Amino acid sequence: MRGSCASTGRSVAGCALALAIACGGSGSGIGGDGQDYSANFAGQWNGTAVLAGNGQSSTTPGVAIHITSTGKNALAIGDICVDLSGPPATPTGATTFTIGARSCPPAPVTGCSSVTLAVARGSGVLAGSTLSFGMDGTVSGCSQTIPFSLTFSGTRTVGSGTPPPGSGPPPPAALVVSLRQTQFGTPGVGAALDASGTTGSGSAPLTFAWTLVSAPAGSVAAIADAAAPIAHLTPDLAGDYVAHLQVSQGTLSAGASVTLSVFAPIAPIAFRPVAAQYSRALDRLVAISTVPDRIHVFDPVSQQDTAIALPLAPRCLSVSSDGLFAAVGHDAWVSYVDLSAAKVIATWAVTADAGDVVIGDPISIADPTTLAERTTRFAYVFPSRDQWVAIHDVDLGNGAEKTSGGLVYAGMRAKLLPGSKQMFAIDTGLSPQQLYRFDIGADGITGSGNGSPYWGSYGMGLAIWISRDGQQILSAAGNRFRPSDMTYAGKLGVTAPISSADWSGEAGRWVVQPSGGFYASDPSVDTSFWTVDSQFLAAPEETKYPRFVRAPEGYLLHGRHVFYDRTGTRRVALLEIDDAANLLDNYAVLVF
Secondary structure: OOOOOOOOOOHHHHHHHHHHHOOOOOOOOOOOOOOOOOOHEEEEEEEEEEEEEEEEEEEEEEEEEEEEEEOOOEEEEEOOOOOOOOEEEEEEEOEEEEEEEEEEEOOOOOOOOEEEEEEEHHHHEOOOEEEEEEEEEEEEEEEEEEEEEEEEEEEEEEEEOOOOOOOOOOOOOOOOOOOOEEEEEEOOOEEEEEOOOOOOOOOOEEEEEEEEEEEEOOOOOOEEOOOEEEEOOOOOEEEEEEEEEEEEEEEEEEEEEEEEEEOOOOOOOOOEEEEEEEEOOOOOEEEEOOOEEEEEEEOOOOOEEEEEEOOOOOOEEEEOOOOOOEEEEEEEEEEEEEEOEEEEEHHHEEEEEEEEEOOOOEEEOOOOOOOEEEEEEEEEEEOOOEEEEEHHHHHHEOOOOOEEEEEEEEEEEEEOOOOOEEEEEEEOOOOOEEEEEEEEEEEEEEEEEEEEEEEOOOOOOOOOEEOOOOOOEEEEEOOOEOOOOOOOOOOOOOOOOOEEEEEEEOEEEEEEEEOOOOOOOOOOHHHHHEEEEOOOOOOOEEEEOEEEEEOEEEEEEEEEEEEEOOOOOOOOEEEEEOOOOOOOEEEEEEEE
């Protein structure tokens, strides 16, 4: 918003977010009937704005707001966001309009890495020569969300349309700039900045003057065709490029800005994962897919995939603690896979439809016939069907099957405690949920599971993850427990359900993938991942995912799984590309 912040070029998002979010100081200033009524509201309006939020308010005189027509009964209100863009608006008559939702680009504010202003709704009215509007929404940053309200009242100084009845003499002719507010690109690929839909009146020609307002640090990109209605920009680095256009016709002048958000190209992978885990020994993502039925050993750096054919559709996956083998659960079968040799060792029958599977560590047992000792692994299969069922222990060396562990409820999810003979599991189909420990003996699970000391006191969610040092169990609900006695040990500060998590001793942090909604009104919570301190589950740090670009559009990436790589310092993310992109291959793997 232009006014007291004109010297810094800052808008509401740049000039007053500190006031609304209160994280870096108090701040100050504004930091039908089928007829087309757009021209009534288009132009530059100068007046006074009042921003209120977090129990504070600020009044700023001399503020300029640009409103442009983007089509029949379609408006864009500018100068609200940090890039001088704003929300859309729709005329509902000759003197009234409604304001729609708009999420601004993140803006830097002292005390936060960035904050985001999101307009939810608003309305406006033209009374004589005075335009007034109000809007409200939220400002998010510094791990909090604060509601704000913004009101503006002013008179037109540049550009106007047909006056409403009784508003006095006709205003000057309109000059309306047609320019997209945000578009997307990739480095090295030219982008067209198109303002050819700009309209004026009278016989004087339209003149165009483009300037590059900002670009990523180190960029040497420049605007070509700066005097044409369609300018061109070839970005050389990832980041945001803000171009401003000033259009003149005789004595009239109007401006608008466009942000070109540039992201590195992303190559989709050639399979749709059903489940995924990570082998640190091989430094590979391990995933299962159907149609065709495969297990994939995928290099996230080179993007090379080693696909191993499976005899049946996979249902679930478990990678061994040493990262060299995997068990894949099917309907009535379980496959034993050598990941380093990229082959299926054997597929054994099991009298259950596998809902989850856990592959154990090597174990020495005596052959019941010869009494000779041999080393084998077991797969522990948790049925997906029926109600109260038994865990199926399958000897992966010879396929021998037995049931053990007492009765559990179908749909249980389990994980092996590294370096031990214990396994932990949770109910997913009962309420309240319970955490159980199962002890592993010489030939499978011994006895029934031992429940935690709580009964419904702490949420579990749909999965658990165990730290590699065997000291922490983290649930999808964000609650942490001690494996030694299953007592409560704190909660994540990321207040959203977790769909994936991994732990790194080298980094001293958990990495978690939120899902569902970080805030109740935020449908895009899975477009970033978080890391938190391992000891206190504190000091959250967010990493936003880039966008998949098919110019001029940029599509969201939704996190499905996150892992630490072999070094324990880099994060590997398995992502789903938003359905709006209409891709057949709509998953990708990125390293951060």
